[in-house]
Amino acid sequence: xxxxxxxxxxxxxxxxxxxxxxxxxxxxxxxxxxxxxxxxxxxxxxxxxxxxxxxxxxxxxxxxxxxxxxxxxxxxxxxxxxxxxxxxxxxxxxxxxxxxxxxxxxxxxxxxxxxxxxxxxxxxxxxxxxxxxxxxxxxxxxxxxxxxxxxxxxxxxxxxxxxxx
Numbered sequence: 628x629x630x631x632x633x634x635x636x637x638x639x640x641x642x643x644x645x646x647x648x649x650x651x652x653x654x655x656x657x658x659x660x661x662x663x664x665x666x667x668x669x670x671x672x673x674x675x676x677x678x679x680x681x682x683x684x685x686x687x688x689x690x691x692x693x694x695x696x697x698x699x700x701x702x703x704x705x706x707x708x709x710x711x712x713x714x715x716x717x718x719x720x721x722x723x724x725x726x727x728x729x730x731x732x733x734x735x736x737x738x739x740x741x742x743x744x745x746x747x748x749x750x751x752x753x754x755x756x757x758x759x760x761x762x763x764x765x766x767x768x769x770x771x772x773x774x775x776x777x778x779x780x781x782x783x784x785x786x787x788x789x790x791x792x
Contacts, residue, residue: 657732667724757790
C-alpha cells in the first residue's frame with residue numbers, strides 16, 4: 628500500500644510540474660471568419676466564380692471527395708473544386724448554409740491562421756425533389772494576403788446520395 632501511495636505522489640507531482648505553454652491565439656471575431664461567411668453566402672447564390680476569388684491559385688482542397696475506400700483521396704485543385712461547386716449549383720436548389728457552431732480563427736505561433744467553421748447545408752435535389760441536410764466542418768488555412776491556401780473538409784454525403792436517387 629505504501630508503494631502505491633508513493634507512485635501516486637510521484638505521478639501527481641509530475642502532473643502538477645507540467646509547464647503550460649501557448650501555441651497561439653483563438654479569435655471569435657476575425658476578418659477571415661467573415662470571409663467564410665461571405666463564401667457561404669456566395670455558395671447559396673450559386674456564384675462559383677465569386678467563391679473562387681477568395682482562394683489562392685495554388686490552394687489545395689483536402690478531405691472529402693469521391694474516392695475508392697482503402698485509397699488515399701487526392702488533393703483537388705481550385706479548378707476541380709469549382710467544378711464540384713458548379714455541379715451542386717446545377718443539380719440542387721434551395722441551398723442554405725447555416726452555422727451550427729460559432730466559427731473560430733486559430734492563429735498559430737508559427738504564423739499560419741486556420742478558421743474552423745461548422746455548417747449545416749440544406750438543399751433540394753432538382754431532379755427528385757428530395758431534401759438533404761449535411762453536417763460539414765471546414766478547416767481553412769489563410770495566407771498573409773487573406774487568401775485560402777488549403778481547405779480541409781469533412782462531411783457525410785449519404786443524405787445527398789439518398790436524395791439524388
